[in-house]
Amino acid sequence: MADKKRTLRLLIYISPLVLFAVSLYLGTYRIPLPALLKTLLSPFVPAWKAGLPEGYSAIVFGVRLPRLILALAVGSALSVSGASLQALFKNPLVNEYILGLSSGAGFGASLSLVFLGPAFPPQISAFLFAIVAVLLVLSISARSESPIVSLLLTGVIVSAFFTALLSLVEFFASPYSLQALFNWLMGNLARPGWRDLAVSLPFVLGGVAILLLLRWRLNVLSLSDEEARSLGVNLRGEKFLVIALATLITAAATAVAGIIGWIGLIVPHLVRMMVGADNRRVVPLSAALGASFLLLADDIARSLASFEVPVGIFTSIIGIPLFILLLRKSTKIWL
Numbered sequence: 001m002a003d004k005k006r007t008l009r010l011l012i013y014i015s016p017l018v019l020f021a022v023s024l025y026l027g028t029y030r031i032p033l034p035a036l037l038k039t040l041l042s043p044f045v046p047a048w049k050a051g052l053p054e055g056y057s058a059i060v061f062g063v064r065l066p067r068l069i070l071a072l073a074v075g076s077a078l079s080v081s082g083a084s085l086q087a088l089f090k091n092p093l094v095n096e097y098i099l100g101l102s103s104g105a106g107f108g109a110s111l112s113l114v115f116l117g118p119a120f121p122p123q124i125s126a127f128l129f130a131i132v133a134v135l136l137v138l139s140i141s142a143r144s145e146s147p148i149v150s151l152l153l154t155g156v157i158v159s160a161f162f163t164a165l166l167s168l169v170e171f172f173a174s175p176y177s178l179q180a181l182f183n184w185l186m187g188n189l190a191r192p193g194w195r196d197l198a199v200s201l202p203f204v205l206g207g208v209a210i211l212l213l214l215r216w217r218l219n220v221l222s223l224s225d226e227e228a229r230s231l232g233v234n235l236r237g238e239k240f241l242v243i244a245l246a247t248l249i250t251a252a253a254t255a256v257a258g259i260i261g262w263i264g265l266i267v268p269h270l271v272r273m274m275v276g277a278d279n280r281r282v283v284p285l286s287a288a289l290g291a292s293f294l295l296l297a298d299d300i301a302r303s304l305a306s307f308e309v310p311v312g313i314f315t316s317i318i319g320i321p322l323f324i325l326l327l328r329k330s331t332k333i334w335l
Helices: 002-025 033-041 046-050 054-089 101-119 122-141 147-172 175-185 194-213 215-221 225-230 235-257 263-275 279-303 311-329
Strands: none
Touching (some): 033 046, 054 263, 054 279, 101 147, 101 175, 101 235, 122 147, 194 215, 215 235, 263 279, 279 311
């Protein structure tokens, strides 16, 4: 049994690399495998570039590579955020958007796309309002006698408030702006390029790395408050740090990719069912499996039709039946 679990963990860890290699080959424009390998190596072997069609380099380096790197980063960020918040709140139904982040980001993006125009990119506006939504939740629930329950309830209220503001913006939007907004809200990995990656990737990588380093402390935070205090843990500080990091990486991912649901809820569940509830394993495995999950969904989204289909649609199509299956398979998902 121990060998099987070890093999399973190894397969999860290498799955993003395997899917990344396969995903480079997939796409509406087929590039033969030998030409694809030559294109990837052409920066190091300039002579190979001369014998390749001109469009290959633009497709691989201008479109596919940034898209796939973004899928890896966003999938990891959403999964790690979901796993961390589930451990913190001791609730397996918590996801990365529970504190109103997605509705805040949606409202911010809508302001930019509908009223502010290209002078103020939607990524910046979405990131700022995602942070504002979470800060609002934290400030409202700060003095509550039941901080965890208050956080969750306040998150629902703030989310409803920003959703109402988003609906108001949609009402005044022109048809063109409305189409761009809906495309963003459904989650899309096609728009961002290297410049967007350069802005968002440091936040995602930095936040995920710190949460990976803190994963053993999540086991302590999963205990009751009395047990955690007896071990000398600064509960208020530790909880605020985890929430801040989860918010940072989710906001950075959402700002560039739009709202992509179900990953932060489904992936940690799958990992816990496979390896148990020890966060020292759950968090890194969630990062790897989340990256693979989003890569797979994006491969389906861009291979099914000649036009671009938002990847958020496929994460929901895959995620909802999978979650129902998990509920049927186990009456006790929080292992």
